[in-house]
Amino acid sequence: MGRVAFESVTKRFGDVTAVDDLTLEIHDEELLVLLGPSGCGKTTALRMVAGLDDPTDGVIRIGDRVVNDVEAKDRDVAMVFQSYALYPHMTVRRNVEFPLRARDVPKEDRDSLVMEAARSLGIEDLLDRKPAALSGGQRQRVALARAIVRRPAAFLMDEPLSNLDAKLRVQTRAELVELQRRLAATVLYVTHDQTEAMTMGHRVAILNRGVLQQVDAPQAVYERPANLFVAQFVGTPPMNTIAGEVRTGGNDVVVHVPGGRVTLPAALGAAVRRKATTRDVVLGVRPEHLVLGASRPAGNGSAGEGMGTADGAGLPATVTVIESLGHERHVVCRLEDGTLVIVRQAGDEPVPSVGARVSIATDAEHLHLFEATSGSRIEP
Amino acid sequence: MTRRRREAYLGYALLLPALVVFGAFVFYPLGRNIYLGFFRNPPFPNLPKRYVGFDQYGEVLGSSDFWNSLKTTVLFALYTVPTGIALGLGLAVLAHQKLKGIAIYRTIFSSTVATSVAVASVIFGTLFNPQVGLLPSIGISPNPPILDNPTWALPAVALVTVWQSLGLTFILMSSGLQAIPDELLEAAAVDGATPWRRFRQVTLPLLTPTLFFAGVVGTIFAFQSFGQIDLLTQGGPLHKTNVLTYFIYSELRLHSNPGTAAVLATALFVITLALTLIQLRFLERRVHYVR
Numbered sequence: 001m002g003r004v005a006f007e008s009v010t011k012r013f014g015d016v017t018a019v020d021d022l023t024l025e026i027h028d029e030e031l032l033v034l035l036g037p038s039g040c041g042k043t044t045a046l047r048m049v050a051g052l053d054d055p056t057d058g059v060i061r062i063g064d065r066v067v068n069d070v071e072a073k074d075r076d077v078a079m080v081f082q083s084y085a086l087y088p089h090m091t092v093r094r095n096v097e098f099p100l101r102a103r104d105v106p107k108e109d110r111d112s113l114v115m116e117a118a119r120s121l122g123i124e125d126l127l128d129r130k131p132a133a134l135s136g137g138q139r140q141r142v143a144l145a146r147a148i149v150r151r152p153a154a155f156l157m158d159e160p161l162s163n164l165d166a167k168l169r170v171q172t173r174a175e176l177v178e179l180q181r182r183l184a185a186t187v188l189y190v191t192h193d194q195t196e197a198m199t200m201g202h203r204v205a206i207l208n209r210g211v212l213q214q215v216d217a218p219q220a221v222y223e224r225p226a227n228l229f230v231a232q233f234v235g236t237p238p239m240n241t242i243a244g245e246v247r248t249g250g251n252d253v254v255v256h257v258p259g260g261r262v263t264l265p266a267a268l269g270a271a272v273r274r275k276a277t278t279r280d281v282v283l284g285v286r287p288e289h290l291v292l293g294a295s296r297p298a299g300n301g302s303a304g305e306g307m308g309t310a311d312g313a314g315l316p317a318t319v320t321v322i323e324s325l326g327h328e329r330h331v332v333c334r335l336e337d338g339t340l341v342i343v344r345q346a347g348d349e350p351v352p353s354v355g356a357r358v359s360i361a362t363d364a365e366h367l368h369l370f371e372a373t374s375g376s377r378i379e380p
Numbered sequence: 381m382t383r384r385r386r387e388a389y390l391g392y393a394l395l396l397p398a399l400v401v402f403g404a405f406v407f408y409p410l411g412r413n414i415y416l417g418f419f420r421n422p423p424f425p426n427l428p429k430r431y432v433g434f435d436q437y438g439e440v441l442g443s444s445d446f447w448n449s450l451k452t453t454v455l456f457a458l459y460t461v462p463t464g465i466a467l468g469l470g471l472a473v474l475a476h477q478k479l480k481g482i483a484i485y486r487t488i489f490s491s492t493v494a495t496s497v498a499v500a501s502v503i504f505g506t507l508f509n510p511q512v513g514l515l516p517s518i519g520i521s522p523n524p525p526i527l528d529n530p531t532w533a534l535p536a537v538a539l540v541t542v543w544q545s546l547g548l549t550f551i552l553m554s555s556g557l558q559a560i561p562d563e564l565l566e567a568a569a570v571d572g573a574t575p576w577r578r579f580r581q582v583t584l585p586l587l588t589p590t591l592f593f594a595g596v597v598g599t600i601f602a603f604q605s606f607g608q609i610d611l612l613t614q615g616g617p618l619h620k621t622n623v624l625t626y627f628i629y630s631e632l633r634l635h636s637n638p639g640t641a642a643v644l645a646t647a648l649f650v651i652t653l654a655l656t657l658i659q660l661r662f663l664e665r666r667v668h669y670v671r
Contacts, residue, residue: 052566072569085567089585098581102572146571156570 002063002153003028004049004077004188009058011044011210018044020210022058026154031180031187033201035194037233041210042190046156049188051075062153073102078147079156082163084139086131086146092118093127096145103150117149120179137168144179154186161196173199194234198222206230224368228375231284231368237330237342240290242283242315243372246272255281255369258337259316265364267380272369275378282375284368287344292331292352293359314361317341319352333360410649416642425636440643448619449627449644452534456623457602459538460545465594467542468549469587473579475550476557486554493547497607500544505612508536530620533613537621540608545601549594556590557583596659600652624648 004026011019019041026032034042047053048060051072060067067075078099086095096117100110118124121141131139140160147155160176161169177200180187191197197204198218206213206221206229214226225231231239244255244262253269255262262283264272272278293314317333320340324347331343331352341360352358369378381389419429420436440446471489475482492500507514510525526532560583568578584591606625609615615622615630622630624644632641 050566050570052569072566073572073574075570077570079567079570081563081567083561083563085561085563087564087568087582098568098573099571102568102574102577150572 002186003030003061004154004186005059005061006045006048007059007061009045009048009055009060011041011048011053012056017210019048019055019207022207022210022212024205024212024215026186026188028186029184030202031177031185031189031200033197033204034188034190034207035197035201035204035233036192036207038192040207042192042207043158044210045207046079046158046188046190049075049154050077050079050156076153077156078150078152078154080143080147080158080160082159084131084143084160084163086139086142088131091128091130092123092134092142092145095131095142096127096149099146099150105150113149114145117145120148120182121145136164137172140164140172144176148179148183148185151183154188155180157187157189159191159193160189162191162193176200194236198234204234206233208233224377224379225284226377228282228284228370231370231377235286237287237344239284239286239368240341241370242285242335242339242341244281244283246279246281248273255283257283257315258335258339260314262367263364264367264369265380268367268369268378271378271380275371278371278378280372281378282370282372284370285362285366287330287342289362289366290341290343291361292333292343292345293361314359317358317360319354319356319358322351322354333358335360413642413645413649416638417646419639421637421639429639436639437643437646440640441647445627446644446647449622449624452619452621453603453623456534456538456541456605456621457599459535460541460602460605461595461598463538464542464545464549464598465553465591467546468553468594469591471546471550472553472557473583475554489550490547490554492544493551495544495547497541497544497605498611500540501608501611504536504540504543508612524617527613528617530618533617534621537608537612540612541602541605544608545598549598552590552594553587556587559590560586592662593659596655600655603648603652603655 006022006024009019009022010017022041022045024032034045036042044053048055049062049067051067051070055068062075062077087098090098093114096114097110100113105113114127115124118127121144123138123141123145126134126138126142131142134142140163143160161172164172173196179185189196189200201218203215204218204221205215208229214221214230216224221230221234225234225239228241232241242257244257247254247256247261253264253272255264263269272281291314315335317335319331320334321332323330323332327347329345329347329349329351331345333341333343335341343360370376371378417437418431418433420432421429475486475489505527506512508526510516510521515521515526522529522532526536564582564586565578568582573581603623604625605623606629609621609623609626610629613621615626625648628641628644628648631637631644
C-alpha cells in the first residue's frame with residue numbers, strides 16, 4: 001500500500017479550471033473522502049490519480065513515485081467507477097480476473113486470487129454469470145472484487161454507492177469501511193454525499209469550485225468548519241446562518257442581527273477586535289444547538305452571552321413549517337428580516353404550532369462566526 | 381363489436397397500405413420471377429416460349445456457367461467485405477480520439493458516402509487506364525492492362541468497391557465505437573491492460589454486433605454489385621468478373637433469355653435471403669449491451 005499526494009495540482013479544461021492548486025496527501029492506509037457538490041472537481045482529481053486525465057500543472061505522487069508521466073496501466077491503482085464499468089461480455093470470473101491477466105499473472109495464481117477476492121465479497125456463487133444477470137448491489141461487489149484482487153498501491157472510488165438504493169447503501173457503507181480496515185488499504189473516496197463522508201472517512205477533504213476548502217477529521221470539520229461553504233455543506237439540515245453587523249463599544253463585542261443582538265464570548269470578541277476591518281459577519285448555529293422558547297415582549301433583546309441566555313430573550317421568529325421525521329423534528333422559523341432558521345427538536349419535545357410566535361436561543365459556546373465577505377471562520 | 385375485434389380491424393387497416401406497396405413492388409415481381417423460370421425461351425425471337433417446369437432450374441443451376449459466376453461472386457465478396465471492414469474499423473479507431481481538428485478527418489474518411497458507384501468507377505477506370513491513367517504515369521503498366529488482365533480485373537473492381545463503400549463502413553464502425561462506454565476502456569486501462577489488449581478484449585468483443593452487421597450487409601451489397609462491373613469490365617476478361625448480377629443482366633439483355641435470367645435471379649434472391657436470416661438470428665442472440 002502507499003500514500004497518494006497532490007502537490008499544487010491544477011487542471012484546466014479550456015477556460016474552465018476544474019481543480020485549482022490542490023495540495024493534499026492521502027496517508028498510507030487512510031480512507032480519505034473527497035467531498036463536494038457536483039462539478040467541484042473531485043472526480044477530475046481522482047481521474048488524475050488514475051491517469052485518465054493529465055494535470056495541467058503540479059505533481060501527483062503515488063507512493064514515492066511521481067506519476068505525471070506514468071500511463072494509467074502502470075500506476076498500480078485500482079478504481080471503482082460510479083457505473084461499476086464491468087465488462088458486459090465477460091463473466092464475473094473473467095471480470096475479476098482481468099487485472100491479473102493484464103499483468104500476466106500465471107493461471108494457478110489467478111484462480112486462487114479470484115476465489116479469495118470473491119469470497120471476501122461474498123460473490124463466489126456469481127462467478128459464472130454475466131453482469132447483466134446481476135442486481136445493482138451484486139455488480140457493485142464485483143466491481144470491488146475486481147479492484148481488490150491485485151492488491152494495488154491505492155484504491156480510487158468514484159461515488160461507488162450512488163447507484164444503490166438507500167437501504168443497501170447504508171449496509172454497503174459499513175462493509176466498505178470494514179473492507180478498508182481489513183486490507184489496510186489506502187483509499188481516495190469521492191462523494192457528494194456528506195453522510196458518506198462523515199461516516200466513512202478518516203479525514204474529509206472538502207472541495208468547492210476546484211478549490212480545497214478544508215481537510216480534517218469528520219468531527220472536526222463538523223465542529224469547526226473553516227468557512228461558510230463547509231459550514232453549510234456538511235450537516236443535515238445545514239448550519240443556520242444569520243447575517244449581522246459588529247458593534248464594538250465598551251468591553252463587549254456585540255453583533256446586531258435581525259430582531260436583536262448577540263454578545264460574543266470574550267475570546268471570540270477579542271478575535272473580532274483584532275480584525276479591525278471586519279464589520280459584516282455571519283453568525284452560524286447548528287440546528288441542534290437552537291432552542292425554541294415562548295415569545296417575549298418586544299424590546300427585550302438579549303443582554304447576556306449568545307442568543308438569549310437563561311435571563312435574556314432569544315430572537316423573535318415565526319414558525320412556518322414543521323417537518324417531522326419521527327425521532328426528531330425540524331422546525332423552520334422565519335426571523336424578522338425573512339431569514340429562515342431551522343431548529344432541530346427531539347421527537348418527544350412539545351410540538352409548536354405553525355404560525356406561532358417563538359423565540360430562538362442558543363448557548364454562546366455553540367456560536368460560529370464568519371466574515372461576510374470572505375466567508376472564512378473567525379477563530380477565538 | 382368488441383374492443384378486441386375493433387382493434388384487430390384497425391390493425392389490419394393500418395397494415396393495408398404497406399401490404400399494397402410491398403405486394404405491388406416486391407411480392408408480385410418475386411412470384412412472377414419464379415414463374416418466368418418455368419418457361420424456356422426459344423432460340424430465335426418471336427417464337428412461343430415453352431413451359432418446362434423445374435427443368436430449366438435444374439439445368440441452369442447445374443451449369444458450369446452458374447457455378448463459375450457464383451464462385452466469382454463469392455470471391456468478389458471475399459475480396460471486398462473483410463478488407464472493407466478492416467479498413468473502416470482502422471480508420472474509425474484512428475478517428476475515435478479527442479484531438480483538435482479530428483472532425484476534418486472524420487469528414488474525409490466518410491466522404492465516399494457521397495460518391496456514387498458510377499463516379500467511383502469512372503475515377504478508377506481513369507486511374508487504371510493504360511494511356512492516361514495514374515498507374516502508367518508512375519511506371520506501373522502491366523500488360524495486358526489491369527482491367528483486361530484475367531488475374532487482376534476482379535481485384536481491381538473489388539478495390540473500387542472497397543473504396544466506394546469505405547465511407548459507409550467507417551460511419552458504421554464509428555457509431556459502433558461510440559456505443560462503447562468510455563468508462564469500460566478507462567477501467568481496462570486502470571486495470572493495467574495495454575492499448576492492444578484493450579482493443580482485443582474490450583473494444584472488439586463489444587463491437588461484434590456492428591462487425592457482424594457490417595459483414596452481412598457488406599456481403600449482400602457485394603452480391604448485388606453491378607454498376608462497377610458494367611462500367612469497368614462488362615463481366616470480362618474471360619468471364620473473370622462475371623458476377624451473378626452481371627450474369628443475369630447479360631442473359632436478359634444480351635442473350636434475350638428471360639427464362640434463364642429469372643432462374644438466376646431467384647437463386648440470388650435465395651442466397652440473399654439466407655444471409656439476412658442468419659444475420660437476424662445472430663443479432664437476436666447477441667445483445668450483451670446491458671450495463
